[in-house]
Amino acid sequence: FVAEVEAKRDPRLMIFGPPRHGKTEHSQIQMPSWAMRNHPDWLFMGIGHSNTLVVDHTSARMRDVVMSERFRELGGRPLRADRQGLTEWRFDEGGGIIPAGLNSGKPMGRGAKVLNVDDFYKNEQQAYSPAARSKVLSQIRMLHDRIVPGGGVIYNIHRWHDEDAA
Numbered sequence: 379f380v381a382e383v384e385a386k387r388d389p390r391l392m393i394f395g396p397p398r399h400g401k402t403e404h405s406q407i408q409m410p411s412w413a414m415r416n417h418p419d420w421l422f423m424g425i426g427h428s429n430t431l432v433v434d435h436t437s438a439r440m441r442d443v444v445m446s447e448r449f450r451e452l453g454g455r456p457l458r459a460d461r462q463g464l465t466e467w468r469f470d471e472g473g474g475i476i477p478a479g480l481n482s483g484k485p486m487g488r489g490a491k492v493l494n495v496d497d498f499y500k501n502e503q504q505a506y507s508p509a510a511r512s513k514v515l516s517q518i519r520m521l522h523d524r525i526v527p528g529g530g531v532i533y534n535i536h537r538w539h540d541e542d543a544a
Contacts, residue, residue, distance in 0.1 A: 379530060380413050383420075383492060386528025392544060393534045405534045406436050406496045410475070411443040413492070415454040418469035421476065423490035423524060427500045429479035436496060437464050437477035480517050491529045493521055497536060498543050505538030514543045 382389035395401050410422050424440075426432040441464065443449060445457060461468035468474035473491070478484035480498065498514045499505040525531065535544050 379409070379532065380416075383413075383528070383530040384417075388525075388528060389530040391530070391532045393532070394537055394544070397536055401534045401536075402436065402496055403439075405532055406494055407439045407443065409532075410492065410494060411440050411449070414444060414469070414473055415449060415452060417491075418455045418471040418473045420473040420491040421468075421489070422474070422492045422494050423485055423488070423521070424475050424477040424494050424496070425480055425485070425521060426477075426496045427480055427498060427504075429477075429482055431496065432477040432479060433464050437467070437475055440475060441467050480514065485521060485524050489524050489526050491526055493525050493529070493531045494534070495521070495532065496534045499538055502538045505542055511539070511542060518543050 379389050379391045393401050393405050406424065414420060424432050424436050426436065441462070444454060450456070455469050455471070457474070458468050458470055461474065466474065466476055476485065476488060476490060498518070499510065504510045522531070533544060537544060
């Protein structure tokens with residue numbers, strides 16, 4: 379995936395699996411952190427079904443990784459002193475993360491090199507609601523407009539319903 383983004387081939391990656399099987403850890407935390415070590419200018423937009431999921435879990439864990447001594451030992455750069463908060467953090471080169479809930483409106487007017495979506499729906503009831511599925515699909519279409527040319531998309535999803543946004 380990272381090589382495809384480097385080559386500006388507009389890659390798309392979908393990862394499906396049940397809850398608690400490491401999807402988020404690998405595709406939303408470790409892989410983006412590794413990519414940012416080599417590309418501190420890449421801006422990731424981390425999207426989930428709620429702000430709490432993305433900010434308190436994903437952004438916090440990624441920030442811990444990129445602020446670690448091990449990250450620096452491997453050649454990672456330090457974060458900007460004025461951009462180290464959970465709600466958005468950046469490197470001097472401009473890369474970092476914009477974490478947001480799917481319906482937060484935060485991504486409007488902003489672009490990213492990689493759109494990283496972790497779970498569209500909070501639970502099975504939401505996934506089975508035609509109105510909720512329609513709203514999610516509309517939000518996902520809007521988010522695709524936020525990706526810079528050549529950038530990539532990762533969907534990390536537990537499939538609840540055959541007609542979900544995946």
